[in-house]
Amino acid sequence: MSATTITRFVHEEIKPSIGSRILNNKAELLSGELGPQIRELLEQRGVLVFPKIDFNDEEQVAFTKTLGTFAPEMQDGTNHKIHKITLDVKENPQSAEYLKGSLYWHIDGTMNDTPILASLLSCKVTATWGGNTGFCNTYAAYDALTDEQKVEYDPMRVIHSVWATVSYYEPETSLAKLQGMQRIGENEVPLVWKHRSGRKSLILGCTAHRVLDVEPMKSAQILVGLREWATREEFSYSHEWSVGDLVMWDNTGTMHRAEKYDPDCNRMMHRTKLQGEEPFE
Template structure:
């Protein structure tokens, strides 16, 4: 029988003492006893170190206004502005840093957010950019009674568990990260549809990267659709990518959050991928997201 994860004492490097409850999976921990709306400098330094160690952190029972979410997010760096909706409007007026992930329609019948209620496939946020965001945060305002769970997988563990022969085979390869479609399968605004990975738009990054803060190596796959390994024949690229994705997304390398209202989850976009389970279209799910800009392009 699997036992519930137990709290551990924070090492001295995490001072002041905070309660850390590892998920028991390949990544992730819950942090207890921290109010993110009033976090002080010492607590922040501790949270930052735990985030580097566990890649994904969960804080439950938070009560954050949008300005609180933005203020906490900014402690990690400059924030990206959320893209403008297809209607030409900002997601949250007065807070251009807030991106709304929701299936809810407003009083005017227009969506208040993006990604609907369907599945969002495994991906790394905005890896099609030359300098992708280093961190994303998602804060739960409304959650459906069933479904909508968010899964995370460790790209450290994905690389570490590759067979030695496969590690040698992929050493030095680069991958183009598609910018045509988002994780929900929707065509990005202003982009021409294509399903040819060799000609689709997107940035080129090393297939195996070194994390700039931890020094650990990790796979950097981005998303599967329209990905392409430069220098390989298309058939060889597709076969190798299928093999790598099969290794990276094994259940034992992942952890899922079953959302509650007041949850905030933050993840290291440089060494994780994430996905979302679908949920009933007639239920409501409202999340506010921020992203911290990357400070450098991914490097081998």
Template sequence: MATTATHLTLRHEAIKPKIGARILNTKEELLSGALTDAVNDLLEQSGVLVFPQLHLTDDEQVALTNLLGGNVPELRGQSVFPISLDRSINKEVVDYLKGSLFWHIDGTMNPVPIRGSLLTSKVLPTWGGNTEFANCYAAWDDLPEQKKVEVENLKVVHSLWNSQLFHSPEPTIEQLKDWQAKGEVELPLVWTHKSGRRSLVLGNTAQQVVGKSMAESARILHGLRQFATSEPYHYGHEWRVGDSVMWDNTGTLHRAMPYDPDCGRLLHRTILLGDEPFA
């Protein structure tokens, strides 16, 4: 007799001690809903979950995202968003997506950031295009105590326009005004989560530490980013068509590695509803 969904257990293996787990259950088991709590718990512990060769359809990806906490409508209201720098696929938002090539957290400009994202590979690049992740929970835990004391109460100004300068350092004044119109926010450098855990809030939107000079701010932010994205907190995923990867956006940095923008590389993204403001 087949095992019923209520008796399913989550089968997984660690990718690295401080980041990442590989899920070994079938697509049918995951979509049954019986593993939802276990998957969410493991996501918080590991930061990144790899679902090898699930070959999710868009409908299945939306269903899995809803099971894990709720699927959030994308930029233009769609349930699934195509991630590609190929202008034949994403002409209107290619410049915005260029920011994904640099370390970032999604939604730093929002009062409540998304909880995470799920990507499924549809078309591979001709070269490059791995997606990298860094566990900012584990990085905070391992910071020397003196460094924790120095940074734990700092605030940081975040802005969209700062992130755009990473890929377009010489914008027109019209571009700059458009980016700056999106505003700025002050966020804690160290996020104390409702679980009691703490993580570093870093990435390309981080512009300046409040009360510090630009030079000192850069040393603080770049130094922490270098630490958080180093071994053993870093994982780079080499995609195969049909792979799905989910990450905890509240405590994990991510970025895409460079690739030929015209090669048609394509990932389908769904995003998980956030339920925790920065604090």
């Protein structure tokens, strides 16, 4: 009779309300045996850090596939397994300009009916200064609201649009650029995402344009106030990158942003994604 070896899942908490560090080695992670446990911990903690795991592109794709349905990146009309996250236009000619909006708190896919489940980002080149990635747990932020606030916010609907992000990084943008962004359209989503699990998270960020059926000044106060609340220290974690780090986050229950860095330093991240499994409802 052969004995079955069970891999022990090794992790430690980073902060009480967000983030865990995974300490298993590369072979254990690539085996796929830990996939269900990683998925469960991701929903609980929002952000998982795999310090200096040093996946190459093929290994990162293989690891991503152990966690759910792999979502290829669409570039130039074709699918790619890895997306290069950089402001270097030679490496990323199509979306370097678009990535300027990533310096502000956001959730990926607010323009889609079903956003991606999670992103996995590995560090290839660090910034010369700055360049951390910030995360905040919007499950925890919702849970900490008062009962009165939950009653007020639960039924609200919000219009999200890519064009709303332009004013963050280019306040006096050209009409042509504004119109180009507006052609992408808008999307109506709930302010409070009621998940199939029974949990609730906030849908916020720089794409949030206005709360429906609320006068403009009050709408702005709600969106800015909740962003300030959700990004408080107790709900947030800022990851300082080292080459070889991999960080994974739950896109259904966190916001993220790249923190300011030298735009000419060729900071380079490689991203893979998990296909969404739950529409905004």
